Amino acid sequence: MKIIDLILSANASLLRNKGRTALTIIAIFIGATTLSLTNGIGDGIKAYLTKQVGNLGNSSTLTITATTAKTNFRSSSGLVKYVPGQKKISSQGGGPNDSEQVALTQSDINKIAKVPNITSVQPTLTVAPDYIATVANPYAKYQFILNQTVGISRLDVSSGVNVNNNSSQYQVTLPISYLSSLGYNTSSSALNQEVTIGISNALGAQSTFVATIVGVQQKNLVGSTAAYANTDLFNALYGFQTTGLPTSTIDTYASIQAVFNPNLTTAQINKLKSTLAGLGYTAETIKDQVSTVFTVINAITYVFDGFAGITLVAAAFGIVNTLFMSVQERTKEIGLMKALGMGRRKIFALFSIEAVLIGFWGSILGIIFANFLGKIVNNLATKGFLKDFPGLNLLSFPAKASTIIVVGIMLIAFLAGTLPARRASRKDPIDALRYE
């Protein structure tokens, strides 16, 4: 028989016993739906996080800190010797672990810049402005946080644009949560308006800088509620803030941002990290930082997949049972086909295809149903508890995952079908054709 005739024949056999076929398919259907939904939630959240990672940092940027042991100044044999030139930026004791962080300096920047594949190195600078104020609400000054956008590939800006680091105009983007305090009802009314930023220096003097709001950042799960300044504004603020400080204090950094060649493979990136580790630095990409979250999500997904798997095993027994019945009922038909010259393999194929078709329809219908449920849940969620997180789809069904589910279930169905199919292929035509 040609493959198409085998499929049609297997399909006809399924349709002959609609009730039994439907019940067998339902079992597969439930498994496929569960599998699709659990993976859908995992994938939805992971897709959202991946998107948000862009807000935190460029994927070709390493955040570098000095590698410090938890009890850096003590060892089992007593205290650790002081290394001349080493500066500490913090140390804490009294808790279960003493901890401290060693500061990085210009000499570290020079050292890191020489590492192959590192294209640029910048210290992570911070400014601590005193307040932000607007003309829209002229009598109120508010505290806030201001970051620079170095190392950030893009922010989720819901209206307006990201700041331009090449512009000499002082620019900021503000989180949407700032707007009502600052006197704006809508994102668009804030665009192109001016904000005044007040900042003090080490000598106690206060100064103000005026910047233009070029964009409003939407709310998201990862990432801060900081406003972002472009390079010129940030440098102006930093310059004022550090006026009067001794150079040795200015040249003290908690961390360094190193940009590496974006064409590096994962293996090359790992090699770069180990090179830096050899020099005494801890280097992490933003992906490393969120990968822990991914691991947890994956673990939860696997547990639910396990439950779905159990459903599918039960469904596989349903297939075995259904096919044994089918083989029993079609004994005479099998005998006839064998008498008319159909080989064992083709008989085996006929019943295997019947099993695979059950798997196919069950999984396809399950995935369609899961997609349908997903649409409804996503709709309710984006209108309800996820209202403030635009862009988060609770469930997502990438074509690849769905294909894997369908193929996987068809494989399970095939395996379940091998036993009955083998029995069918071994039937003796004369036993089938004999009559009393």
Added chain:
Amino acid sequence: MDAAIATKSLDKVYGKKDDRLVALDNINLSIKAGESIAIVGKSGSGKSTLMHILALLDEPTKGVVTVNGVDVSSLSEKQVDLLRNKSFGFVFQQFFLNGNETVLDNVILPLKIAKVGRRERHKRGLEVLKAVDLAEKANAKALNLSGGQKQRACIARALINNPNVIFADEPTGNLDSTTGGKIEELLFKLNREKKITLIIVTHDPDLAKQCDRQINIKDGHLAERKNS
């Protein structure tokens, strides 16, 4: 010329020890191409067993079966399947039609197994249905046919691959005498006009008499008797 089908010292034994049953004992036969043969004998004498072995549906416990001079034990399972599919036609007492399928679909089953294309199957199906005078029932469900019509559909199915040999096991056993007579007529017409070798198992003496030769089986032994 080699015989269409021949046997030498053929034994068929069922079971072992206490259950041992010799269904066929030392059967030597030679059937010429184009001959019509009746295998007759009492119920349980071994007629069906012999026919199944001649039709390569079963294997003898001992002895040789040759088809066109070739020892079939030298053929692979696949070659035997192919031989049955291309050269043999089968008509049984029970019809073995799939009631839910159309008559046409039932009739073309051997061609489907032979991987013949859809259009060709359809064409040849209608031809053989015409030959058995059942063309107008082509698209009817098989379960809606009368007994005689069902057996004619089976003959059409046996004919569709242009076989050299048709095996018929009690082809009129389930039919009344008038309908049975028509089926016999059809089979002998095919034997005459298409030179198809006919091997009919029957315990109907009238049917047996119409054949060129009768092979009488008695408790698994051969007692041949020629028709004059």
